Every structure is written in C-alpha cells, then in structure tokens.
Amino acid sequence: MVATARSQERLVLLREAGLEATSCNRCAVESADLVFISVKPYHFPIVARDIGGIVAGKPVVSVMAGVPVSLLQKVLKGAEVYRAMPNLNIRVGRSLTALYSPPNARHYGLVRRALSCFGTVYDVPEEFIDAWTAVAGSGPALVAEFLDALVLAALAVGLPRSIARRVAAELLESTARYLLENPDVHPGVLRDEVITPAGTTIAAIRTLESRGFKSAVIDAVRDATLRAGEIAREIASMLDNSLGGSD
Numbered sequence: 005m006v007a008t009a010r011s012q013e014r015l016v017l018l019r020e021a022g023l024e025a026t027s028c029n030r031c032a033v034e035s036a037d038l039v040f041i042s043v044k045p046y047h048f049p050i051v052a053r054d055i056g057g058i059v060a061g062k063p064v065v066s067v068m069a070g071v072p073v074s075l076l077q078k079v080l081k082g083a084e085v086y087r088a089m090p091n092l093n094i095r096v097g098r099s100l101t102a103l104y105s106p107p108n109a110r111h112y113g114l115v116r117r118a119l120s121c122f123g124t125v126y127d128v129p130e131e132f133i134d135a136w137t138a139v140a141g142s143g144p145a146l147v148a149e150f151l152d153a154l155v156l157a158a159l160a161v162g163l164p165r166s167i168a169r170r171v172a173a174e175l176l177e178s179t180a181r182y183l184l185e186n187p188d189v190h191p192g193v194l195r196d197e198v199i200t201p202a203g204t205t206i207a208a209i210r211t212l213e214s215r216g217f218k219s220a221v222i223d224a225v226r227d228a229t230l231r232a233g234e235i236a237r238e239i240a241s242m243l244d245n246s247l248g249g250s251d
C-alpha cells in the first residue's frame with residue numbers, strides 16, 4: 005500500500021505507521037490497482053492535475069465530501085469512479101461507510117472488500133451520499149458535542165470529574181446497544197419507559213423541548229447536507245478555473 009502526502013511531516017507519520025509513502029501522486033497511481041482520493045475537496049484540483057491522465061481503467065474511490073461522481077469522471081478520464089463516505093470511527097474498526105458504485109462496476113468486489121476492512125459498508129445511491137455525509141460522516145462530531153455537553157452537565161450537578169466522562173460515554177454506548185439489539189423498540193418508546201410521571205426525567209425532557217433540542221439537531225444535519233452541495237459548486241468552479249473547464 006502506497007500513501008501520498010505533500011508535507012514532509014505527514015510523510016514521516018505515514019512511514020511510522022508502516023506505509024510506503026511518497027509525495028509523488030503520479031508515481032503512486034501508476035503502479036496502483038486501486039486508488040483512494042482522500043484529500044480535502046479544495047485540494048482535489050491539484051490531485052486531478054497530477055493523476056487525471058493516468059487513471060483510465062482503474063477503480064478510483066473518492067471519500068471527499070460533496071464532490072459528485074459527474075465532476076470526478078470529468079477530470080479522472082476513463083477511471084471507474086466510486087464514492088465512499090466513511091467516518092472517524094474507522095479508528096476502532098467501526099466506520100459506517102456509504103458506498104456508491106457506478107453502473108456495471110467491474111471492480112466492485114475489490115472496492116467493497118477494501119472498505120470492509122474498516123467497518124460496515126452500506127451500498128447507497130449517490131443521491132444519498134450528501135445526507136449520509138451529514139449524518140454518519142459528520143456524526144462522530146455531533147455525538148462528541150452531545151457527550152461533551154453531558155459531561156459539563158454532570159459536573160454542574162456535582163458528579164466527580166473522575167467519573168463524569170466515563171459515565172457519559174458508557175451511557176451513549178449502552179443506550180445505543182439496547183436500541184441496536186432491539187430494532188423494534190422506537191427511541192420514543194424507550195424514552196417513555198424511562199419517564200416517571202412528575203418525576204425527574206420529564207423535567208429534563210421539558211427543558212430540552214422548550215429549548216428546541218430536536219429542531220436544532222434536524223437543522224444542523226440539514227445545514228451539513230446543504231453544505232455538501234455548496235462544496236460541489238465550489239469545486240466545479242475551481243476545476244473550471246484550473247483545468248480550463250476540460251471535458
């Protein structure tokens with residue numbers, strides 16, 4: 005496996021992780037059977053200039069948020085272009101990865117096997133990738149925000165710092181595990197099971213409702229999805245400028 009990066013610092017890190025590393029995208033792609041593009045979207049025009057002409061016939065998987073296959077195909081001439089959207093839980097082997105494959109994908113098995121090394125792969129149409137990006141790609145950050153809020157809340161009501169963080173993380177994990185093991189139980193049913201009339205839980209739920217908690221989450225995910233569309237337009241314009249709108 006050959007990884008590329010621009011900075012010396014990153015190249016050193018990649019080598020320390022046991023990978024062959026080079027700053028030459030072209031060299032890495034020339035000898036590759038499978039190519040992953042995992043730069044930030046606004047770095048893609050530079051990568052496209054490096055490899056756009058030498059990827060014909062190769063499977064190329066982009067994990068870049070927002071950038072659609074139509075745009076990728078335009079500049080990665082003749083490549084079999086896939087889009088994948090993993091998430092940071094890849095670090096514990098539990099990425100939730102969306103995979104869009106082109107029609108009649110010849111390298112589908114290879115691509116799916118590679119992505120399966122990092123977690124669960126879901127085949128989805130491309131029209132769902134931006135929404136997936138907002139929910140599952142950005143999701144670890146949203147969950148981390150909630151967890152952080154819960155830790156602060158625990159400290160505010162006097163739980164010791166030494167256990168607040170662990171309790172918050174285990175709470176999220178155990179609640180999620182119950183719902184995963186019991187797919188017929190709607191989260192609203194679980195919530196109602198916890199609530200004692202005139203008890204503590206309803207006091208908390210009432211505050212969340214009055215502050216628009218659910219509405220904020222829904223709007224946040226919608227905004228992330230819309231942002232993916234904006235990124236697509238920004239990258240299209242960058243490619244038009246840097247490659248002269250080549251077809």
Ligand SMILES: NC(=O)C1=CN([C@@H]2O[C@H](COP(=O)(O)OP(=O)(O)OC[C@H]3O[C@@H](n4cnc5c(N)ncnc54)[C@H](O)[C@@H]3O)[C@@H](O)[C@H]2O)C=CC1
Pocket residue numbers: 008009010011014029042043044045047050051067068069089090091092141142
């Ligand atoms: N961070 C996340 O949780 C997720 C990120 N993504 C997508 O993955 C992509 C990368 O994101 P991160 O890993 O967070 O960014 P990052 O900045 O950590 O990694 C990007 C890497 O690209 C390298 N790079 C930049 N320009 C290059 C060039 N011209 N040639 C070769 N290498 C170059 C950099 O050295 C760096 O190692 C983005 O497009 C993002 O949308 C997708 C899912 C989750």
Ligand SMILES: O=C(O)[C@@H]1CCC=N1
Pocket residue numbers: 069137141142
């Ligand atoms: O924030 C981003 O744009 C990327 C895509 C999903 C997670 N990180």
